[in-house]
Amino acid sequence: MFLGRFAHTIDAKGRLTIPVRFRAAISGGAYVTQGFDRNLLVYTSETFQRVVERAARLTATNPEVRAVFRVIFGSAHEVELDTAGRILIQSFLREYAQLDAESTIVGAGQYFEIWNTEIWKQEAASVTDPEKNARRFADFDLSSG
């Protein structure tokens, strides 16, 4: 499970250090894709496999399905940790998420997100708003009870 929030830098070669606590989970390989927001998502091989299997049930005669295929498969890139615990992120993915040096890694359970730190701060303002969170937790019935 991916938990927590980390401020890391992407170096001039496009490499991003993965937090130590995340490395064991993706030691068998991981997949980076574009996210639903201006961010990137990183899945373990197993989780990505489940997404692929679900997508495979859809029929490619539907143009919207083909668009989904292009997002899921066309943006996905398999990555491995180098000896220093880093991954290399393709330039087109860095461009999509507007990643420069300052990046923020956010755990999200089955996957984790990579954000440009400036863009993340805007999202964080919403995520740390007590009133909004109270409503979210009430709507989804998530009180710790």
Place this chain on the structure above:
Amino acid sequence: MFLGRFAHTIDAKGRLTIPVRFRAAISGGAYVTQGFDRNLLVYTSETFQRVVERAARLTATNPEVRAVFRVIFGSAHEVELDTAGRILIQSFLREYAQLDAESTIVGAGQYFEIWNTEIWKQEAASVTDPEKNARRFADFDLSSG
């Protein structure tokens, strides 16, 4: 069960001593997350697991669900007691709860809270108001009889 109220200090390294009475309950690990107010919550592994299971049923295609994931998973941090009975609190969590040296730990049954002592005092003004408490207990049908 976590009961009582304790005034402890967070040292220059971001460490907070856990009251002795709480230590056994979290000896197997604990999770710190941002609270619903300007505070932090500390769950045992078991309690946190129940929150995670409920959240896992939601689907990430909903933007509000993604925000919930960022709160639950992105703010959570697994901590362990050091040999002196302290935990290390990540800087972004300390910022969220505005924790400086003076902190107050408040038991809340299944979990406990960490407050900036100044902010806690404002909350405590409400908690120690006999009339307000009488109304709360009446509203939630909590009289011992």
Place this chain on the structure above:
DNA sequence: GCACTTGTGGGTGGGAGTGGGGAGATGTGG
């Protein structure tokens, strides 16, 4: 007083994150 517990502060070695050199692989154009 003395032993012990609890909370607090600080030193330190090793691990984590970062940056850069350089060898090898890959692609392109001539």
Place this chain on the structure above:
DNA sequence: CCACATCTCCCCACTCCCACCCACAAGTGC
């Protein structure tokens, strides 16, 4: 086939933080 640029991955060096260690003050019980 070669020359050249680019990319990828290896290794190494450096800084900084954290987990462990110890020290000490205050409180408690005998």
